[in-house]
Amino acid sequence: xxxxxxxxxxxxxxxxxxxxxxxxxxxxxxxxxxxxxxxxxxxxxxxxxxxxxxxxxxxxxxxxxxxxxxxxxxxxxxxxxxxxxxxxxxxxxxxxxxxxxxxxxxxxxxxxxxxxxxxxxxxxxxxxxxxxxxxxxxxxxxxxxxxxxxxxxxxxxxxxxxxxxxxxxxxxxxxxxxxxxxxxxxxxxxxxxxxxxxxxxxxxxxxxxxxxxxxxxxxxxxxxxxxxxxxxxxxxxxxxxxxxxxxxxxxxxxxxxxxxxxxxxxxxxxxxxxxxxxxxxxxxxxxxxxxxxxxxxxxxxxxxxxxxxxxxxxxxxxxxxxxxxxxxxxxxxxxxxxxxxxxxxxxxxxxxxxxxxxxxxxxxxxxxxxxxxxxxxxxxxxxxxxxxxxxxxxxxxxxxxxxxxxxxxxxxxxxxxxxxxxxxxxxxx
Amino acid sequence: xxxxxxxxxxxxxxxxxxxxxxxxxxxxxxxxxxxxxxxxxxxxxxxxxxxxxxxxxxxxxxxxxxxxxxxxxxxxxxxxxxxxxxxxxxxxxxxxxxxxxxxxxxxxxxxxxxxxxxxxxxxxxxxxxxxxxxxxxxxxxxxxxxxxxxxxxxxxxxxxxxxxxxxxxxxxxxxxxxxxxxxxxxxxxxxxxxxxxxxxxxxxxxxxxxxxxxxxxxxxxxxxxxxxxxxxxxxxxxxxxxxxxxxxxxx
Ligand SMILES: Nc1ncnc2c1ncn2[C@@H]1O[C@H](COP(=O)(O)OP(=O)(O)O)[C@@H](O)[C@H]1O
Ligand SMILES: [Mg+2]
Numbered sequence: 001x002x003x004x005x006x007x008x009x010x011x012x013x014x015x016x017x018x019x020x021x022x023x024x025x026x027x028x029x030x031x032x033x034x035x036x037x038x039x040x041x042x043x044x045x046x047x048x049x050x051x052x053x054x055x056x057x058x059x060x061x062x063x064x065x066x067x068x069x070x071x072x073x074x075x076x077x078x079x080x081x082x083x084x085x086x087x088x089x090x091x092x093x094x095x096x097x098x099x100x101x102x103x104x105x106x107x108x109x110x111x112x113x114x115x116x117x118x119x120x121x122x123x124x125x126x127x128x129x130x131x132x133x134x135x136x137x138x139x140x141x142x143x144x145x146x147x148x149x150x151x152x153x154x155x156x157x158x159x160x161x162x163x164x165x166x167x168x169x170x171x172x173x174x175x176x177x178x179x180x181x182x183x184x185x186x187x188x189x190x191x192x193x194x195x196x197x198x199x200x201x202x203x204x205x206x207x208x209x210x211x212x213x214x215x216x217x218x219x220x221x222x223x224x225x226x227x228x229x230x231x232x233x234x235x236x237x238x239x240x241x242x243x244x245x246x247x248x249x250x251x252x253x254x255x256x257x258x259x260x261x262x263x264x265x266x267x268x269x270x271x272x273x274x275x276x277x278x279x280x281x282x283x284x285x286x287x288x289x290x291x292x293x294x295x296x297x298x299x300x301x302x303x304x305x306x307x308x309x310x311x312x313x314x315x316x317x318x319x320x321x322x323x324x325x326x327x328x329x330x331x332x333x334x335x336x337x338x339x340x341x342x343x344x345x346x347x348x349x350x351x352x353x354x355x356x357x358x359x360x361x362x363x364x365x366x367x368x369x370x371x372x373x374x375x376x377x378x379x380x381x382x383x384x385x386x387x388x389x390x391x392x393x394x395x396x397x398x399x400x401x402x403x404x405x406x407x408x409x410x411x412x413x414x415x416x417x418x419x420x421x422x423x424x425x426x427x428x429x
Numbered sequence: 430x431x432x433x434x435x436x437x438x439x440x441x442x443x444x445x446x447x448x449x450x451x452x453x454x455x456x457x458x459x460x461x462x463x464x465x466x467x468x469x470x471x472x473x474x475x476x477x478x479x480x481x482x483x484x485x486x487x488x489x490x491x492x493x494x495x496x497x498x499x500x501x502x503x504x505x506x507x508x509x510x511x512x513x514x515x516x517x518x519x520x521x522x523x524x525x526x527x528x529x530x531x532x533x534x535x536x537x538x539x540x541x542x543x544x545x546x547x548x549x550x551x552x553x554x555x556x557x558x559x560x561x562x563x564x565x566x567x568x569x570x571x572x573x574x575x576x577x578x579x580x581x582x583x584x585x586x587x588x589x590x591x592x593x594x595x596x597x598x599x600x601x602x603x604x605x606x607x608x609x610x611x612x613x614x615x616x617x618x619x620x621x622x623x624x625x626x627x628x629x630x631x632x633x634x635x636x637x638x639x640x641x642x643x644x645x646x647x648x649x650x651x652x653x654x655x656x657x658x659x660x661x662x663x664x665x666x667x668x669x670x671x672x673x674x675x676x677x678x679x680x
Contacts, residue, residue: 375482376519377519377521379479379480379481379482379503379519380515380518380519380521380573381521381524381529381533382480382502382503382504382507383479383480383481383503383504383506383507383512383513383515384504384507384529384533384537384589384593385504385507385508385533385534385536385537385540385593386504386532386533386536387502387504387536387540388502388504390532390536391504394524394528394529394532395521395523395524397523397524398521398522398523398524398572399523401523402523
């Protein structure tokens with residue numbers, strides 16, 4: 001079927017401005033296939049069902065809209081944790097600021113190095129999960145990333161890895177337009193933690209493909225940068241083997257546009273996937289969108305989605321979350337909650353929770369709420385001498401707590417909580 | 430300490446008069462009790478004094494040590510030394526009891542220009558005071574009042590009072606829903622705080638609590654007014670004869 005003219009034009013305008021990176025034959029092939037997917041699907045527009053609440057035009061346009069740089073004196077994110085730091089500045093790897101890519105039980109490489117090799121395990125993963133995730137919902141921006149992202153990291157964990165890998169995305173140019181593509185394979189029985197933080201660029205497209213093998217565990221914690229005008233679209237694609245565990249938590253503050261898509265396929269029995277997000281936004285030009293799709297395709301799996309947004313001064317929150325239980329995926333335990341706390345009347349929360357179930361012995365529940373601060377709780381706190389703004393912050397943190405609890409490493413929880421408290425307190429001054 | 434004159438209050442939402450010209454004067458170090466049938470406006474009085482929204486004061490004044498209470502934000506009233514032990518303590522999921530207590534204490538100290546209490550000093554104080562109220566460490570760790578039994582909630586109110594050291598304490602039916610042992614604990618907690626510089630207004634339905642917290646003055650409240658004031662013997666009279674006689678007397 002031919003694409004509508006507007007969509008076809010917008011797509012070819014964007015594609016004309018990009019060049020396919022060079023590499024080994026398999027990588028070039030994978031990129032060409034991804035490019036074909038983009039051409040066939042076309043880049044998204046507001047008219048697409050999946051983009052009804054979020055206008056993708058700034059993510060599709062040829063030029064990236066510029067974004068002012070944020071300057072503050074905040075302590076480095078995850079600074080208290082011993083970790084392997086890998087730094088990208090406006091999407092370009094910076095060896096000087098990075099640690100050596102060496103760790104016990106873990107192999108780390110740049111994507112550009114891996115895709116230059118004729119034989120590499122990454123071949124089985126690069127663009128593979130992205131391509132699988134194009135059905136039943138098209139994600140052409142993800143295919144665009146596979147085709148054109150020239151760099152990123154490729155990680156293979158072969159044991160229980162102590163040190164987290166921390167990808168740090170610095171934003172130094174007001175007009176930068178960056179794409180990064182990361183691959184992670186956690187081998188059977190292995191375990192690792194991936195940390196990500198930073199705004200990365202004025203416009204950032206980031207894709208992560210994660211293969212969690214049987215009995216393996218993958219932990220993911222990220223903080224998206226606070227630069228007010230930055231725009232980001234991120235995709236996380238994960239495939240989970242038997243008795244494996246996947247846990248991802250994202251904290252977002254500021255940014256005019258954030259679309260975080262997460263697509264998880266539970267393919268082995270008794271696997272568990274948790275995805276959580278906490279977002280705080282201020283102002284009419286803030287939009288934060290969590291779009292999640294979890295497919296249960298094995299027996300006895302558990303999935304849990306916990307998304308919380310705190311919105312003020314006309315900010316917008318979007319949640320589209322789906323649990324698909326395939327035939328035969330018995331004993332599925334699926335949970336989904338999306339909630340927003342509206343600190344002003346003019347904020348909006350648009351939620352589309354969906355369940356699609358083709359097995360009979362399952363327990364799935366979902367809920368979505370939006371509401372203001374609880375007046376009774378507020379009065380109780382004030383009556384004990386806590387000023388209204390401080391009381392609001394306490395209640396905001398309380399509201400976000402269920403999402404933060406999804407982070408297992410208490411050092412990280414503390415960092416996240418402290419940072420949130422700091423951001424909230426800063427506004428009070 | 431607390432001086433209320435001709436207080437008239439109606440609900441903002443509906444045009445309903447609740448307090449109909451209430452006057453009350455509590456001196457420093459005194460313990461006053463208010464007794465009265467359900468619906469006479471006792472909780473409304475305590476909420477209006479503490480600064481809850483939803484009420485309109487149409488007439489009258491309320492002063493705490495000469496300061497106009499009614500013009501202040503709730504948190505400023507607290508910092509000025511007013512404390513209300515709620516009839517129905519509020520559950521706040523996600524806010525830890527300790528965080529809550531410490532934030533409250535330090536906010537009050539800050540607004541009075543005092544240093545914040547260190548974490549260690551705070552911890553020591555809470556532990557000591559919690560122990561006398563038989564509040565265990567596990568309860569302190571939980572979210573504010575979440576999963577607390579009725580009695581635990583009331584003891585938690587008294588713990589807050591003990592930590593915040595207010596000058597004017599209002600206890601709204603702190604005895605309701607308590608068994609004899611729990612009531613003794615609560616009464617002991619209150620009695621331990623009695624001092625020359627601290628006053629109490631004990632709202633209660635029954636004489637029971639007043640056996641343990643001996644009041645200096647007893648007021649009978651009905652239909653938004655104080656209809657009779659006397660000594661501790663007034664409470665006994667209510668206990669023996671109910672409210673009917675007194676209500677008939679003033680009617
Ligand atoms: N928020 C409210 N909405 C409607 N009626 C109220 C409200 N608060 C109090 N009232 C009414 O005001 C009267 C006094 O209530 P209250 O102060 O709770 O009495 P007491 O504590 O003496 O039992 C009652 O008739 C009660 O129904
Ligand atoms: Mg009452």
